[in-house]
Amino acid sequence: MTNASVRDNALKCQKAAVQVAELSTDDKNKLLNAMASALEKASDEVLKANAEDMRAAREKGIGEAMLDRLALNEERVAGIAKALREVAELPDPVGQVTHTEESSKGFTIERVRVPLGVVAMIYEARPNVTADAAALCIKAGNGVILRGGKEAVRSNQAIAKVLRGAMRDAGIDEHALMLLDDLSREAMLELMQLSEIVDLIIPRGGEGLIRFVTENARVPVIKHYKGVCHLYVDNKADLDKALDILVDGKTTRPAACNSLETLLVHKDIAADFLPRAAKALREKGVELRGDDASRAIVSDMEPASEEDFAAEFLSLKIAVRVVDDAEQAIEHIRSFGSDHTEVICTEDMVVANRFVHALRSAVVMINASSRFSDGGELGLGAEIGISTTRLHSYGPMGAEALTIERFVLRGSGQVRHGTKAA
Numbered sequence: 137m138t139n140a141s142v143r144d145n146a147l148k149c150q151k152a153a154v155q156v157a158e159l160s161t162d163d164k165n166k167l168l169n170a171m172a173s174a175l176e177k178a179s180d181e182v183l184k185a186n187a188e189d190m191r192a193a194r195e196k197g198i199g200e201a202m203l204d205r206l207a208l209n210e211e212r213v214a215g216i217a218k219a220l221r222e223v224a225e226l227p228d229p230v231g232q233v234t235h236t237e238e239s240s241k242g243f244t245i246e247r248v249r250v251p252l253g254v255v256a257m258i259y260e261a262r263p264n265v266t267a268d269a270a271a272l273c274i275k276a277g278n279g280v281i282l283r284g285g286k287e288a289v290r291s292n293q294a295i296a297k298v299l300r301g302a303m304r305d306a307g308i309d310e311h312a313l314m315l316l317d318d319l320s321r322e323a324m325l326e327l328m329q330l331s332e333i334v335d336l337i338i339p340r341g342g343e344g345l346i347r348f349v350t351e352n353a354r355v356p357v358i359k360h361y362k363g364v365c366h367l368y369v370d371n372k373a374d375l376d377k378a379l380d381i382l383v384d385g386k387t388t389r390p391a392a393c394n395s396l397e398t399l400l401v402h403k404d405i406a407a408d409f410l411p412r413a414a415k416a417l418r419e420k421g422v423e424l425r426g427d428d429a430s431r432a433i434v435s436d437m438e439p440a441s442e443e444d445f446a447a448e449f450l451s452l453k454i455a456v457r458v459v460d461d462a463e464q465a466i467e468h469i470r471s472f473g474s475d476h477t478e479v480i481c482t483e484d485m486v487v488a489n490r491f492v493h494a495l496r497s498a499v500v501m502i503n504a505s506s507r508f509s510d511g512g513e514l515g516l517g518a519e520i521g522i523s524t525t526r527l528h529s530y531g532p533m534g535a536e537a538l539t540i541e542r543f544v545l546r547g548s549g550q551v552r553h554g555t556k557a558a
Contacts, residue, residue: 142326145314146281146333150254152312153279157251159308161228168224168271171302172217175267178298179213185294186263193261193287201391201450206261206288216267216295219512223271226516229536230277243547249539251277253335256327257520258283258349260341263291265520269338270299270313272520276538281334283316283324285341328353338521338533343448358523358533360498362448363393363476365506368465368491370482371404375412377503378481382413385479385506387420391450393522394477394509398445398455400465403429406458410434413456422452429458445472462487466494473497476522477509498522499532 159167175182186208193206235247255278257269266282273280284292296315303310316323328337331354338358339349346359367385369378385396401409406429414424414434424430425444426437437456444455445468459465462480469478477499480491488502499509508514509522509532516534523529529537 142323146330148311149279149281149314150333152309153254155309156312157277165224167306168220171299172220174298174302175217182294185290189288189290202261204391216264220271223275229539241550243545243550246544247541248544250542254279256281256334256337258339260285261287263288266292266295269520272535275535279312281314286319331355340521360522362474364397364448364474365477366398366469367396367479368400371402372484373481375409381505383416386454390452394506396506397449400457400459403458424456426456430456477506479506
């Protein structure tokens with residue numbers, strides 16, 4: 137953004153969003169592909185900016201989980217460009233007629249998808265969000281206002297500069313993509329109050345940030361506070377599959393919100409499975425914290441507290457509990473879960489279906505890693521966030537979730553009351 141006020145810049149975004157909403161599918165897709173190519177060409181510039189952010193973050197003693205989210209390399213920049221192209225290949229949600237019916241009054245009723253308008257993203261050390269949010273909002277015909285964290289300021293500026301440049305080259309008002317330069321809390325609060333300009337706020341970051349936004353915004357907020365994801369290994373599980381799913385879910389990127397935080401094991405297979413699980417996890421550097429029944433099998437686990445079972449560790453730690461059956465696993469998840477992602481390993485589809493139907497989490501998986509709880513993996517191209525709020529969208533949010541349905545009525549002069557004019 138320029139040095140104008142937050143409100144003035146938001147108004148510019150609102151005006152530019154009208155142009156984006158009117159773009160054809162072909163024009164939007166060409167723009168997204170141009171953004172991807174421009175980002176690849178500017179990779180060195182983006183990585184240089186990110187290196188400065190990483191240096192500053194380390195000097196401030198930023199934790200490993202946030203450092204992992206902040207870090208970019210050639211592979212991750214290429215992944216961001218790939219996500220832009222994948223969004224371009226998705227069906228255009230704008231203008232989709234989701235339902236049609238003929239009224240007894242002689243007119244046709246349609247439900248049609250239209251853009252939300254202006255979406256504000258408030259996020260922490262995730263520079264990929266700058267591109268993902270821009271791509272998804274543009275695909276859905278929206279303007280977007282980005283407020284990143286101080287830790288990623290240089291990375292975000294470098295990425296936004298490239299994307300806005302591609303918009304200018306395509307003859308599209310670059311104000312449809314605004315990056316907030318003023319990172320003060322006062323500026324963020326001002327943005328959150330603009331209910332007549334901003335249509336939706338999506339915060340991405342730690343629980344503290346999301347609660348602050350939720351408690352202070354006048355604009356509707358899509359949120360998830362944390363990802364306390366569980367794996368339940370049933371007594372009818374294939375233990376080799378379960379072990380692979382456990383190690384992948386916990387260790388491939390422990391700072392991700394779709395990583396596993398708690399392992400629940402049926403008592404009948406605990407003596408067989410837990411020693412194998414402990415060995416495999418410890419080889420990856422994972423610290424295990426177990427209940428009494430778990431520690432009776434693997435004695436050198438640290439004892440788990442109630443707080444551990446509610447924790448989003450975002451690190452190489454996992455809580456472990458032995459349960460009597462699937463029902464006790466379900467009750468545990470209902471007590472400690474965060475409605476993000478839950479996994480069951482079992483070859484008994486009756487138990488699997490009971491697990492799916494008993495839990496209300498945004499994503500539930502049978503015999504698959506929690507790490508697939510991701511917009512890209514679920515066919516969205518990229519995701520702008522994960523909603524555990526039961527509003528118009530639930531779970532990973534792609535372009536379609538950035539539109540809403542409205543009614544279009546096609547008549548031939550019908551009136552509800554009275555008579556027609558002479």
